[in-house]
Amino acid sequence: MSAELTALQPAVPVHDGAWRGLAWAVARDLRLALRSRAELGVQLLFYLIVVALFPLATSPERNLLVTMGPPVLWVAALLASLLSLQRLFAADHADGTLEQIALSPAPLEAVVSGKILAHWLTTGLPVVALVPLTGIAYQLDAESLLVLVAGLLLGTPILSLLGAVGAALTLGLRGGGSLLALLVLPLYVPVLIFGAGAVDATRAGLGAGANLSLLGAGLALAIVGAPFAAAAAVRIALD
Amino acid sequence: MNWFRYASPATFHPLAGRLIPWFGIAAALLAAIGAWLAFAVAPVDAQQGEVYRIIYIHVPSAWMSMFLYVVMAFWGALALGFGTRLSAMLAQAIAPTGALMTVIALWTGALWGRPTWGTYWAWDARMTSELVLLFLYLGVIALRQAIDDPRRADRACAVLALVGVVNVPIIYFSVRWWNTLHQGASIRASGASMDPTMLAGMLVMTFAFWSYAIAIVLARLRAIVLERERGAAWLAPQVSRTVAEAAR
Numbered sequence: 001m002s003a004e005l006t007a008l009q010p011a012v013p014v015h016d017g018a019w020r021g022l023a024w025a026v027a028r029d030l031r032l033a034l035r036s037r038a039e040l041g042v043q044l045l046f047y048l049i050v051v052a053l054f055p056l057a058t059s060p061e062r063n064l065l066v067t068m069g070p071p072v073l074w075v076a077a078l079l080a081s082l083l084s085l086q087r088l089f090a091a092d093h094a095d096g097t098l099e100q101i102a103l104s105p106a107p108l109e110a111v112v113s114g115k116i117l118a119h120w121l122t123t124g125l126p127v128v129a130l131v132p133l134t135g136i137a138y139q140l141d142a143e144s145l146l147v148l149v150a151g152l153l154l155g156t157p158i159l160s161l162l163g164a165v166g167a168a169l170t171l172g173l174r175g176g177g178s179l180l181a182l183l184v185l186p187l188y189v190p191v192l193i194f195g196a197g198a199v200d201a202t203r204a205g206l207g208a209g210a211n212l213s214l215l216g217a218g219l220a221l222a223i224v225g226a227p228f229a230a231a232a233a234v235r236i237a238l239d
Numbered sequence: 240m241n242w243f244r245y246a247s248p249a250t251f252h253p254l255a256g257r258l259i260p261w262f263g264i265a266a267a268l269l270a271a272i273g274a275w276l277a278f279a280v281a282p283v284d285a286q287q288g289e290v291y292r293i294i295y296i297h298v299p300s301a302w303m304s305m306f307l308y309v310v311m312a313f314w315g316a317l318a319l320g321f322g323t324r325l326s327a328m329l330a331q332a333i334a335p336t337g338a339l340m341t342v343i344a345l346w347t348g349a350l351w352g353r354p355t356w357g358t359y360w361a362w363d364a365r366m367t368s369e370l371v372l373l374f375l376y377l378g379v380i381a382l383r384q385a386i387d388d389p390r391r392a393d394r395a396c397a398v399l400a401l402v403g404v405v406n407v408p409i410i411y412f413s414v415r416w417w418n419t420l421h422q423g424a425s426i427r428a429s430g431a432s433m434d435p436t437m438l439a440g441m442l443v444m445t446f447a448f449w450s451y452a453i454a455i456v457l458a459r460l461r462a463i464v465l466e467r468e469r470g471a472a473w474l475a476p477q478v479s480r481t482v483a484e485a486a487r
Contacts, residue, residue: 169382169399170382179382186371186406193367236394
């Protein structure tokens with residue numbers, strides 16, 4: 001978009017429809033995120049560095065790498081998601097935009113859903129896209145890679161959804177980063193267990209169907225519940 | 240009788256004060272009876288010998304840890320829905336006791352695991368989800384401490400407790416869903432698969448833990464009420480008396 005058109009975009013959602021509010025939030029957050037591409041790049045680099053740390057700490061022996069790979073990739077995805085959660089609401093809260101959004105006609109749940117979607121597109125999706133690269137670094141075979149990608153595709157949105165609830169709850173609080181981690185990581189644990197478990201089950205010959213189905217169920221539950229919880233938390237923080 | 244008159248901190252504070260001794264005495268008596276049943280009456284276990292007796296602390300505390308979380312989430316939901324202060328204060332009072340019960344369950348479980356399974360910790364489904372429950376409790380406590388405004392803290396902790404309540408069914412059903420190390424449920428709706436005296440001892444100890452939890456939560460609630468309502472008119476005589484005593 002040209003500079004003039006960008007300047008003419010409304011600063012708050014002016015329409016009262018849920019889908020239009022969601023679309024407004026996605027478009028705005030993506031635009032803002034892509035303006036600071038360096039920040040996104042830094043987060044991806046953090047992910048890659050964490051992934052690279054584990055083989056450096058142990059021996060690069062093949063069996064160890066193959067066993068360690070999926071869990072490490074999952075934990076790194078968790079940490080990368082955690083690190084980027086602050087920018088979900090903090091900047092908007094600091095300059096008062098969040099309050100204007102809450103006052104606007106669009107439902108806050110829809111706008112929050114849009115923000116979460118934009119967060120996933122800039123944090124979770126790149127992690128999934130990097131799996132061919134990182135998976136090969138851990139000597140994973142094609143079938144494990146496929147299950148890993150499927151698990152991450154289902155799991156990373158859950159991380160964004162649950163993380164948004166935590167980010168909204170800790171808006172503007174001191175000790176923000178560690179408190180957010182303490183609140184959100186226990187909620188992430190089931191995602192980690194099923195995501196890494198899916199690859200484990202595949203390698204054991206049991207098939208990833210059960211774990212992936214549970215991840216899908218978790219995603220369905222999170223999509224329905226998390227926007228409402230996050231919006232409630234935002235309203236609590238704005239009072 | 241209009242029970243809702245006790246929904247105010249001013250009326251519930253003296254009621255709690257009258258209830259605490261009863262629950263405290265009940266807890267002590269039930270614990271004594273439970274201990275007698277546990278050590279003197281219940282037979283030795285066929286497979287584990289004497290070491291199984293830690294069940295009389297481990298199971299009641301684990302049940303209480305899950306139960307108290309659900310109760311905390313319930314009062315949090317009421318606080319969110321109706322905006323009542325006392326509900327939120329009660330949720331605030333429950334969190335530390337729930338965390339303690341979780342720690343006791345994990346600790347006694349580890350002590351039990353060492354002689355029977357050969358390891359203090361095994362990362363099986365039930366232990367891991369109980370550990371997650373401990374983190375959830377600590378997260379609620381940490382969030383409350385991090386927020387200065389008590390009303391905002393009430394609502395935020397209520398939201399967090401409700402989001403985490405999904406974990407409790409996972410803990411409960413984990414032994415059925417995952418075939419890992421922790422033993423399955425011995426007590427089901429269709430009956431128990433353990434010796435009747437063992438079951439009796441466990442149930443008595445559960446009620447002892449429950450009475451203790453009620454007594455201690457009510458005591459903590461009284462302290463919270465005094466702290467948060469210190470500007471209220473019904474506390475004015477007590478506050479001025481305390482200030483006068485402190486000045487002396």
